[in-house]
Amino acid sequence: MQFDPHFALEILPALLRGAIITIEATFGGMALALVGGLILAMGRMSRAPVVPTLCLGYIQFMRNTPLLVQLYFVFYVLPLFGLTFNALATGIVGLGLNYSAYIAEVYRAGIDGVPAGQWEAAIALDMSPRHTWSRIVLPQAVPPMIPVLGNYLIGMFKDTPLLATITIPEMFGAAEQIAGVTYRYNEPYTLIGLIFLAMSYPASLAVRHFEAKTGTQRSRST
Amino acid sequence: MTWPHPFDLLPVLLQGARVTLEVTLMAASVALVMSFVVGLARMAPLRPVRFVATVYVEILRGTSALVQLFYLFFILPGFGIRLDPMTTAVIGLGLNLSAYGSEIVRAAVRHVDHGQWEASVALSMSPALALRRVILPQALLAMMPPFGNLLIELLKATSLVSLITLTDLTFAGSTMVASTGRAAQVWGLVLLIYLIMALPLGWLVRRLEARLSVYRLPVKT
Numbered sequence: 001m002q003f004d005p006h007f008a009l010e011i012l013p014a015l016l017r018g019a020i021i022t023i024e025a026t027f028g029g030m031a032l033a034l035v036g037g038l039i040l041a042m043g044r045m046s047r048a049p050v051v052p053t054l055c056l057g058y059i060q061f062m063r064n065t066p067l068l069v070q071l072y073f074v075f076y077v078l079p080l081f082g083l084t085f086n087a088l089a090t091g092i093v094g095l096g097l098n099y100s101a102y103i104a105e106v107y108r109a110g111i112d113g114v115p116a117g118q119w120e121a122a123i124a125l126d127m128s129p130r131h132t133w134s135r136i137v138l139p140q141a142v143p144p145m146i147p148v149l150g151n152y153l154i155g156m157f158k159d160t161p162l163l164a165t166i167t168i169p170e171m172f173g174a175a176e177q178i179a180g181v182t183y184r185y186n187e188p189y190t191l192i193g194l195i196f197l198a199m200s201y202p203a204s205l206a207v208r209h210f211e212a213k214t215g216t217q218r219s220r221s222t
Numbered sequence: 223m224t225w226p227h228p229f230d231l232l233p234v235l236l237q238g239a240r241v242t243l244e245v246t247l248m249a250a251s252v253a254l255v256m257s258f259v260v261g262l263a264r265m266a267p268l269r270p271v272r273f274v275a276t277v278y279v280e281i282l283r284g285t286s287a288l289v290q291l292f293y294l295f296f297i298l299p300g301f302g303i304r305l306d307p308m309t310t311a312v313i314g315l316g317l318n319l320s321a322y323g324s325e326i327v328r329a330a331v332r333h334v335d336h337g338q339w340e341a342s343v344a345l346s347m348s349p350a351l352a353l354r355r356v357i358l359p360q361a362l363l364a365m366m367p368p369f370g371n372l373l374i375e376l377l378k379a380t381s382l383v384s385l386i387t388l389t390d391l392t393f394a395g396s397t398m399v400a401s402t403g404r405a406a407q408v409w410g411l412v413l414l415i416y417l418i419m420a421l422p423l424g425w426l427v428r429r430l431e432a433r434l435s436v437y438r439l440p441v442k443t
Contacts, residue, residue, distance in 0.1 A: 064374065064420035065413045066381035069392055073413060076405035161288040165385065172289065185296035189289060197284040204284070 008187040011178050015191055018174030025091055025170060026157045032096025033156070034149075037103030044108060055104070062101035068162050070098055075166040091163040099156055106148045110141040143214050150207035154200050171195065228407045231398055235408075238394025239415050245311050245380045245390060250373055252316025253323050257369075260320060261327025262353075275324070282321035288382050290314055295386045311383040319376050326368045330361040363434050370427030374420050381416075391415060 043055035062070070071094040078090070085093065114137050122132040164173030175188035225232060263275035282290065291314040298305060305313070334357050342352030384393035395412040399405050 060421070060424075061413075061417060064378075064424060065416040066378040066392065068381040068384075069395065069409060069412050069416065072392075072395070072405075073409040076399065077409060080406055158286040161286045162382075172286070176292075179296065185292075186300055189293050189297060193285045193289050193293065196286055196289060197281065201280060201284045 003186050003190065004184075007182075007184060008191055011188060012191065014174050014178060015171055015188065015195065018169060018171035018192075019195055021088065021168065021170040022157070022160045022172075025088060025095065025160050025163055025168065026153065028088075028092035029095030029099060029156055030153050032092060033099035033103050033152075036096055036100025037107055040100055040104035041107035041111075044104065045111075059101040059104055062098050067094070067098050067159055068165065070094055071162055071166050087166060087168045088163075091160075091166060091168045094166075095156055095159065095163075099152060102152055103149065106145050106152070109148075110145040111137065113144060114140045146214075147207045147211040150203070150210070154203050154207070157200055157203075158196065228404075228411065231402070231404070231408055231411055234398055235391060235394050235411055235415060238389060238391035239419070241389055241393075242377070242380050242391040243419070245308070245315070245383055245388070246373070246377050248312040249315040249319065249380070250376055252312055253319040253372070253376065254369075256317060256320030257323025257327050259324075261324035261331070264324060264328055265331065279321045279324055282318055287315070287318045287379055288385065290318055291382055291386055307383070307386050307388040310386060311380070311388050315376060315379055315383070319372060319379070322375075323369065323372055326365050326372065327361075330364040330368075331357060333364050334360045366434060367427050367431040370423060370430060374423050374427075377420055377423070378416070 040055045040059060043051045044059075046052060071091065074094040074097070075087075075090050078084070118136055118140065119132065122136045127136070160170055161172035163170050164176055167173075169177070171192050175192045178188045179185045260275050260278055263271050264279070266272055266275070291310065294305065294310045294314045295307070338356055338360065339352060342356050347356070380390055381392040384390050384396060387393075391412055395408050398408045402408070
């Protein structure tokens, strides 16, 4: 099966239209995950009785089951409870629910990374909790989080092909459709592989560059 | 024997879970071997070897696992290489995970104190011998917990093989939804079975981590 550059050029616009949906889903899912992760992280640090356990349970569940099956669950089961969105919104909800479990841990690790002495010093200086967070804790906790969040953004980007299985016509879905109609597999799948690489490789270089530049002294444990 | 209502789905799903475990174990073996080959190749003294290994890692990490599986499944036959779904799944997932695993190997070998290399040179060991007898035994300890986490990632990633017609747990779920229409019960049970398979692994990793930290050498920074 030869790679036919003319055919490749012909299908490129359809794939790029799919790529736009891929990018929409990635950023939509990430926005949801950033908020959801914050809620979960606060829930885990809360002093209310059941809340931390519930949040931990949610995080463990999401991290120990496959995203694909979670997407199926959201896609097939939410409508039974009268919750119907269009396919793309369902996909964004699925990605967001899954990644918020990971991102909650990023927030928590970032905040735990601020030495206890910083909190004590803030108390000694009689700073209000609001000031302690905005002037002392967050400025030290956020920079180490950024490369990690960047990696999760790239990870989510690479997970978007799963959305094709719940009828979202993103890039992989577009390639599948072309392959199904023309019986040519080489060009569509090679092209989307290249498009993925062309987007995620520079992004991962940027993350590494940022990591090196900020010289984040993260703990070595993985 | 008949099962009470939601659990009558279990026999079929558990058959799928068996395939899931088989794929996980076989792909893990491929991933483990390739992790060492590629991880060590990335530290090889020869520049071309390092370059090839780096390209391998960047391509496999830069594209989607699902795209890679489809590539093996649909495109290789066009070049005259025909693999059955199981082999495709094992090779595809094994190679994909090995890109991440090779980074674990590399980080763990780097993690070993440089003085250990110097001491090996002073004892006039060849680099290969030093690696085998001095460096790797220490690095292996540091690799265990991250490899455990990778195994959980692999277990979850095997759900993708349902899309290349392998009858794993997720595939069994799809067929049960198609034949019974009980989507909520089926997918709920499927999620639970994955959870039951993954949680003990996670627990093992944390035990291992706690245990190994006792032996960990003081790290020079």
